[in-house]
Amino acid sequence: MKYDAIFIGYGQGAHSLSLKLAGEGWKVTMVEKDANNYDGSCINIGCIPTKVLEHDAQEGRSYADAVERRNQVVENEHITLYTGPASFVDNHRITVETSDETVELTAERIFISTGSEPVFPPIDGLKDTQNVHTSTTLQKQKQLPATLGIIGGGNIGLEFASIYATYGSKVTVFESGEAFVEKEEPEVAEEVKKALEEKSISIFVGTNGETVIAETDSGNQYSFDALLVVTGRKPHTSSLKLMAASRSTIICERRLTGFMPSAMSKARNNLPILQKKTLRLFTTMSQEMARKHWRSGKTCLMPSSLTLPLRGSV
Template identity: 40%
Template sequence: MNKYDAIIIGFGKGGKTLAGAMEGQGWKVAMIEQSANMYGGTCINIACIPSKSLAYQSEHAESFHRESFQNQKAYYHKAISSKDELVSSLRSKNYHKLSDKGGMTVFTGKASFESSREVKVEMQDETIILTAERIFINTGAVPIVPNIEGIGECHRVYDSTTLMEQTELPKRLVIVGGGYIGLEFASMYANFGSEVTVLDGAKEFLGREDRDIAEEILKTLEDKGIQYQSNAKVQSVKDMEGGAQVIYLLDGEHPETVQTDAILLATGRKPNTEGLHLDKAGVTLDEKGAIQVDKHLQTSVPRIWAMGDVKGGPQFTYISLDDYRIVKDQLFGDGTRNTEDRVNIPYSVFIDPPLSRVGLTEEEARKQGFQIKIAKMPVAASPRAQLMKETEGILKAVVDAETEQILGCALFCTESSEIINIAQIAMQTGQKYTFLRDHIFTHPTMSEIFNDLFEQVK
């Protein structure tokens, strides 16, 4: 009765898509998800969709709700409600997309391995053992909780998930961590009207980006009123009357104190493997705690695969979706698709305006020995940006001086999350930069800015 062709642990993007494909091939599939609030995975429930819903609505808050903090709080409350409705609808749709299929069974409970073929599921009313020859781990990642005094006792501490569950806008918000997630929330909550302070343990703001791009981003964030502090090591947090207190060391020696209404921990995420008992299955982890996989996503046990954030690497939904394609190709195709096929993966950071990047930075290209040319221009040169009155930002491209191919592109501008894909496709297909310089784009659009950007190559 509890024997299946495949068991999938975790209802995330890769797992749920693979489940549908396997059921379509006539397989009997068990999907295990430990929380009814996570049907559909991280992106739909606690990450991409809810945060981008709030980010989008925050841009309107910045324009129309500056007259009083009470109005800002009311608008924020409505934004949270709208976000919750969207997430609830998508969660239900994802659940029924699988549960309504004849060959699918969804189990809501905590999964753990008993052996390489057996998975125990502890549900609310019973515990059962499922067996299958093929098992797929898709359990995602969880927030890293830093070792800070008082962090377990302070009632004003949140992670990115729990902060978005609060219906009252914090007047003051301290964000611990200056990475991409921290900056997205900083931009979003500043737009809603919060007084935001970012305490970044790093010595350099956005160290992965070229300094001209990073400086432009920092200027834009500071223009929103965001207070950013680098090389700030948080020492302790504690509740106080009407809020909380954060004590941090500046430059490793100067103690500073800031009062706040909420503290967001944005110190990274780690693979979610706790409680899986992977040792019983013989599945090994790497030095960072991620499940080790080969280029076909098989673990140290060939009949067990890992997909998505739990295996480490870039934590993007579209990477998890490509994991599905790789596994599907092994099961039902010729088995040639693998992780080595992935080059020039773009990403977007949804600050306001968003930063999108693909390929090498100028610094990376020089370190790798390329002879390069640079193209750079302000976003204000775009007619589309002018008519939308969103002229903040800068555009930059790195070109191989010998082959004239595009090595990298950084777009800090409105709609960059859309048009970065144009640059990626040009790179992926080996086009010279002149392809975009001379391409015919519709007008007035943000995409036509590539005509002007690549005219600047020198």
């Protein structure tokens, strides 16, 4: 099947640009491998559902009721698209493994909008241990853990620490860095620490481990009903078979074109990237394609957020 443009990944930015191009007469299709992730992470597993849990905690709702309401909020109506993992055949062709068949799609331009996936630290047995969670799987659990350990003291880890402590979990945070919230100003870091300590959240900085048992530098060991691992994210591109397009990774230049002339890509780098920035990147792509209102694709300063009850930073 031949198209003018193929979008791999159905996030907010890709959806917006695909509608714009279709409105201009382009023949467009979208490919999303996860039927539960239409419209992207923010709607389904990120900003929106976690804020539902946070709001309901402040309102005094039970954890079980909050999880049920969270699941209702993220339900959406599907649109017509190809559902299944995509992989490259060459610079202009991909295959999609749907539940019924393997489909080959061809396009002059291919947009990669696959987002990111969690990174697990190199701790023996971590991935295979029961009750070890990512931020996606933990928020779907119907039973509140009495004790929750969190490996990673970044934005996601601290937000979950605050939410689950509000529901009544005894929360302990382990951060391998030498400073607490080291990317924030010291005054902000102090306020964040104060907010968490008010909820009786234990925080250990400069901790590392090689086994699934959390052990601090002082030799103390801890066990938990659930363990949340939030130690970073990486581009979700491992299944795309990029070598078929003559590259092993995506490298974008200032014009946001990727490793091949036919592809334009958006993948997360090591900076915070908000939904607004994703939409802006695709707006920039659209303008460049039309050769109107040129705007550099170079990463610029954008606000990042750290969300805790009654406290926040940008």
